Amino acid sequence: MVSRARLARVLQRQSRPWVAAAVTPRGTTVATTVTATRCFATSKPQLIAASSSRCVAKLTTETYPEIKRNEKFTQLTKEHVSYFRELLGGESAIIDGVNKDANDDMLMFNEDWMHKYRGQARLVVKPKSTEEVSKILKYCNDNLLAVVPQGGNTGLVGGSVPVFDEIVISLARMNQIESFDEVSGSLVLGAGCVLEVADQYLAQRGYIFPLDLGAKGSCHVGGNVATNAGGLRLIRYGSLHGSVLGMEAVLPNGTIMNDLCTLRKNNTGYDLKQLFIGAEGTIGIITKLCIQCPQRSPAVNVAFFGLESYEKAQLAFREAKGQLSEILSAFELMDGLSQDLVHRAKKDAMPLEGKYPFYCLIETSGSNGDHDYEKLEKFLEDVMSREIIADGVVAQDATQIKALWAWRESISEVSGHWGGVYKYDVSIPLADMYSIVDDVNARLKEAGLLGDTDEYPVLAAIGYGHMGDSNLHLNVVVRRYDKAVEAVLEPYVYEWIKKRKGSISAEHGLGLAKKNYIQYSRDETMIGLMKQIKQLYDPVSHTHVCSTSKIQLASWFVSLAHQIKTHTSPAHTPRSILLA
């Protein structure tokens, strides 16, 4: 039995330096405050590795010279630009790099936030309506102009930026909230609406967006859906395949698909919108959405634990699922290395006194703070008395909740601070999930690439993620991008995952980064069936891509995902990091 004193210490500890604000009663109503401030889009990260004050990625075509432009696609001319200028009503709706030098303005559309990919687009168009999107796509289709749809450009797989001179179609101006039904919770909004804006709108009405992720301050809901983003609360609110009630999308030939249903149930034929969820913009551009939003829980609790092993983390997860049940809204895993990096980058004191190989963050949200706290207390007493957790702390107010979440959410940002990061977002059956991190570290060490000093390109491979979804983020933190590191990692990581029947992309999508590796998660029949769908919706691009570029032979699917009616406006991590 755990001593009451020890339990009380965990529940009420106030001595740690990260406890900044006044302690308020348990079960504080904090939901709105928390979500409004937790996005690190508002922070100002420093890029440490680059010597210049502005770090710009190498051109993708230099990094990957094997990718060839499909020469059947037309070169952009001044006449094309005139068409778009006239269609969209003037200068403010386009960025014109054809008639003038607009490289600076273009950079944020050409480059991803991790500075791994940089395209050479010379035109950005910013439609304001579905009809404009339709006309743009029809024109591009008729004139063989390659395009890349783009939302918040917060993606992690190079899927939201051009590779060559594709036209960037930015959805940023399609950001209206159109309607909200306060009884049913169905929200209709433009694809370019920023996730956090939508969530704040809902917070004022007692509802919550059924998706939350670090990049919420920048990412667009259209991109979230196009990439089937998972995020922090999938364990509670399920996947977007369940939450998206309706969709309006424009097909490559300009056809508007209006399936903007606001009802929870509609079994009248094939549910085609499902195909566009996670298709990464390769078969059409999502323009509007209807989302089923759940009630916002007024009471939120967050606890942070240290654990002695991965096995104990699995036990803690199992108990949390069983005992916290309907109020469990997040179960996040972080390894000791990841927390060390956050500590080194942020200099903040750590939440717990001791150091542990693993940490978990558990969030509960419910309608009754007292009930939730009682459940949490009972759970804590159980896992402490059985020595499943070694130490822990429970946030006492909104500030502490925010501070605890920062130890999880900063990892993604911080892991790029030493120069770069190879990101693998994978799904692996839980029992095996963490061992990939150990194996990758051992392999990098053996290859002489990992070490404490600058001569080694790799600092460490770290692991963290959404334990509730068997979703691990394996980040290989590097001092510089290096082909030798890449060669050690790939296809090794993918082969490792295939052996365990995992997924090589749990929530980030394929994009450019994983285009050659789809076969590690899908068999030939499945890839063939996907090819049929691409052919069906985008016959022009399909034919052209398949007939010219070498890379497509290796993997039809993702070649499309970087070349033409492609890309999307995905999830995760903010544009501001790029502008900092």
Add this chain to the structure above:
Amino acid sequence: MVSRARLARVLQRQSRPWVAAAVTPRGTTVATTVTATRCFATSKPQLIAASSSRCVAKLTTETYPEIKRNEKFTQLTKEHVSYFRELLGGESAIIDGVNKDANDDMLMFNEDWMHKYRGQARLVVKPKSTEEVSKILKYCNDNLLAVVPQGGNTGLVGGSVPVFDEIVISLARMNQIESFDEVSGSLVLGAGCVLEVADQYLAQRGYIFPLDLGAKGSCHVGGNVATNAGGLRLIRYGSLHGSVLGMEAVLPNGTIMNDLCTLRKNNTGYDLKQLFIGAEGTIGIITKLCIQCPQRSPAVNVAFFGLESYEKAQLAFREAKGQLSEILSAFELMDGLSQDLVHRAKKDAMPLEGKYPFYCLIETSGSNGDHDYEKLEKFLEDVMSREIIADGVVAQDATQIKALWAWRESISEVSGHWGGVYKYDVSIPLADMYSIVDDVNARLKEAGLLGDTDEYPVLAAIGYGHMGDSNLHLNVVVRRYDKAVEAVLEPYVYEWIKKRKGSISAEHGLGLAKKNYIQYSRDETMIGLMKQIKQLYDPVSHTHVCSTSKIQLASWFVSLAHQIKTHTSPAHTPRSILLA
């Protein structure tokens, strides 16, 4: 303020005759018992209208002579039968109506349980493996033999039975539970597994199937997914588009699509399995599934209310959503007429003393009985003091829970007791939802078709359903099926729904019943896009159907849904009713 005495009466009332069992403490752990017994597949309904002891439907081709068989499809021969007999290993795997008279054995496969549709199949095949399904479909495709996949044959729209002489492919023998992960909750099972069997398997492991419906004792999980069944707890566990993690299906040409992923997240290309959810078997036969199952809540409470108006029912729903929040697992609406019919058929005393125009059933399920009861009590106090509900009763034990649920679940069965029932399963924005029932009753009355005596074909139109999902079941209870009634109802009902932007099929699918009405819920573009998908997966059937039968010109989609690689094994209401 509601008097404590009155509240106590609602919470503890024990004087009503329906209260059969001993009263046990509040928050009783009942989940397993409840779900195991609530299916009325075990009851023995009487068919009142038919004078003979066995009621057999008219042949569908007699009822709808305008539907013509596509003569390009081959007539079944003894050689075909020999192929199947050899392939499947003998007599037990087929029902052979070609070489002998097997009408009696065939009836349960040819006729739907409502006795509305009866086909003329002369062969039933019962594969035991995916490979067998593949070989059957390939053979049929190559030899132009029309087929109908069939699960529990509990569908309500004539989608799971043949129309002409299609071969019935029964999935009943593919009923294995293959694996269950007790940490993640992912269940892998054959499409022919009966829903209740799967749920009982899960109950023993502390989990629940994320779908529940009246026909659970007969329907197959494959049919549930093929029809995207919604059921009683969609409000809590969401739609199957979110719960189905993986699928194995066989395409019309015999190709096996293996997407039997057991992970919650897998963003590697198009999520093709989503297309098969709700496709009603028209583009392939689902053979295996992986389902994400939630924890089973140990505490279940059920309350039953009388309300003075539909407006008050809406208010009660809103408050239940807000106050019961994460523990709300069902909010069902029943009108007074439907409860009268149940009372007349079952003779049981009603749960409440007074009669009300509307009733609601609310279920909560959670991990802590005391907490849940406290929330429910507080909610009750609120809605009673504000006179949102007029009277109510809370079940005190498992028997009472079962008894209260019976007042909701018996409606579907009972409404057929007078001779027949026209069923409309529709989705309508909540504010307008119930008024369709009033309008239909007025219209039937005006046409001289509705009255209390036998000379009128219609007894009454009643309304009930899943208020939490804006899903109304409009049942027109008739003494006999009558074309004049049909003419008054259709297309009137569909036009009514279209005006309110509702759906003509919320959860039952299109089947044969709604084949000509898809355009009331989908625009031409959408129907065209669906047609492309059918063409892609089933080019043989598509071509043939489109080139011959008249009915396809009105509605391509559903014509396919009754003619060829079609039909499915849907949801709702048991086979036993047919055998009674």
